[in-house]
Amino acid sequence: xxxxxxxxxxxxxxxxxxxxxxxxxxxxxxxxxxxxxxxxxxxxxxxxxxxxxxxxxxxxxxxxxxxxxxxxxxxxxxxxxxxxxxxxx
Numbered sequence: 071x072x073x074x075x076x077x078x079x080x081x082x083x084x085x086x087x088x089x090x091x092x093x094x095x096x097x098x099x100x101x102x103x104x105x106x107x108x109x110x111x112x113x114x115x116x117x118x119x120x121x122x123x124x125x126x127x128x129x130x131x132x133x134x135x136x137x138x139x140x141x142x143x144x145x146x147x148x149x150x151x152x153x154x155x156x157x158x159x
Contacts, residue, residue, distance in 0.1 A: 133146050
């Protein structure tokens with residue numbers, strides 16, 4: 071989802087290395103999406119259900135299928151903002 075697995079993160083930590091800038095940017099962007107979504111859904115469980123539910127806005131795929139891309143995260147944030155403003159998703 072962010073371009074690195076947990077084992078590799080552990081290896082970076084053990085070696086005292088800094089993470090790749092792309093990985094850091096993905097982590098920050100994912101944190102922004104999580105903040106917006108958790109604020110709207112109110113719980114991790116409700117957000118996870120939504121993430122795994124097929125949606126017409128994502129070509130009948132679940133939002134989780136696109137969260138690994140920059141564009142996908144942007145679409146997810148836009149969709150949640152629309153829901154917050156009372157628009158049907």
